[in-house]
Amino acid sequence: MxxxxxxxxxxxxxxxxxxxxxxxxxxxxxxxxxxxxxxxxxxxxxxxxxxxxxxxxxxxxxxxxxxxxxxxxxxxxxxxxxxxxxxxxxxxEDAPFLAVELAASGEGRDQALTFRTNVDDVVTVDAAHPLRFQESEPDSGLKPYVLVRGRLEALCTRAVYMELVALAEANDEDVEAVGVWSGGVWWPLSAGASSAVTRK
CATH class of the missing domain: 3.10.540.10 (duf1285 like domain)
Incomplete structure (x- = not known):
């Protein structure tokens, strides 16, 4: 038909x-x-x-x-x-955009993570453009998403996700075990977690 x-x-x-x-x-x-x-x-x-x-x-x-x-x-x-x-x-099917490139500048709490999407949007993770993680298929790990604009998100490609994991560190305030800083906010690398610490 x-x-x-x-x-x-x-x-x-x-x-x-x-x-x-x-x-x-x-x-x-x-x-x-x-x-x-x-x-x-x-x-x-x-x-x-x-x-x-x-x-x-x-x-x-x-x-x-x-x-x-x-x-x-x-x-x-x-x-x-x-x-x-x-x-x-x-x-x-999943997210409307893909995050295909990651650039990190600064260190620790002053770090900024900037993503480029497959349609050349450029967005830096901060309170207005949060980073979140969602469980993938069973035993397939996490899927990271960054908010681009409105309610539209970009799903990080596998390569970008691995770059993100390489930047992960322990938080000195032990709010969550492992995560990344960007935009003065701590982003835990875990599903369902929300940002918990802002830069003082």
Whole structure:
């Protein structure tokens, strides 16, 4: 059976035009827009960061970045492409972004951890952009996520996770056994834990 999708009034081509016309390069002010919900056009994001349109990969990174700039996760837990005119479903398998590069500067409590995503967002972990860990499949370890903007997170790739683990240290106040500092906040490397210490 052929899967069918709802057909928002503007379609994919016009969605692209609307995204291009909605602001300068970078993330658009999607949190200020309240368009009508228009269903699905078959857009999805795999856990490996690949964007699909009706099952086919979107190969042009410029298009992926454009769509990423109008992405929003609402308080219903669902993710949408949002323009001033319409709101369209996006099926996200895990996180909408991948953290593909990590840069560390400073040491100890003055350390800053900065991530680059697969769509070239750059974010430094701090109180406004928290780092969290979630249990993966049984015996598969932890999955680290960093908040990029709004409710949108980036999942760290395996390579970035290993870099993060290499930076881990014991906390001198023993709030949690092992973690990392960034943005003046201590981030425990454990599932479900929250930041517990800020720089004095």
């Amino acid at each position: 052929t899967e069918t999708f709802a057909s928002p009034s503007q379609g994919l081509d016009a969605l692209l035009r609307a995204a291009k016309e909605s602001g300068e390069a970078g993330a658009r002010p999607v949190d200020k827009w309240n368009p009508p919900y228009c269903g699905s056009i078959g857009m999805s994001i795999r856990r490996d960061g690949v964007w699909l349109y009706q099952g086919s990969p979107i190969g042009r990174i410029a298009l992926v970045k454009l769509f990423a700039s109008i992405l929003r996760k609402d308080d219903d837990g669902k993710t949408y492409l949002v323009t001033p005119a319409e709101k369209i479903d996006v099926d996200v």
